[in-house]
Amino acid sequence: MDFESLIRARKALEQLWQEAMLKGRCWGPKKKCNPYKGSNITLAIGNELITISQLPDGKLAVHEFVEKNNTLLGKRVKEIFKKEGIPFERDRD
Secondary structure, three states, X not given: OOOHHHHXXXXXXXXXXXXXXXXXXXXXXXXXXXXXXEEEEEEEEOOEEEXXXXXXXXXXXXXXXEOOOOOHHHHHHHHHHHHHOOXXXXXXX
């Protein structure tokens, strides 16, 4: 896969990259139905987070998220932390 689109996107997003409270590059496993497979750019500003991934045709997909409490994944993580005795902030509401 050619990563030129992601490289150009990262450069174009420099101002947002500097503003972001959380930012990074990550890699998603190459599974057939994984929309995050390959290289990804992730940025969070305020309670919003985006991940940019590259589709097989080379176009970029922007996945948008907003903060949400009581998600299934959040519950799973908290249960694991409780089981392992890992301290964490309790629900914020």
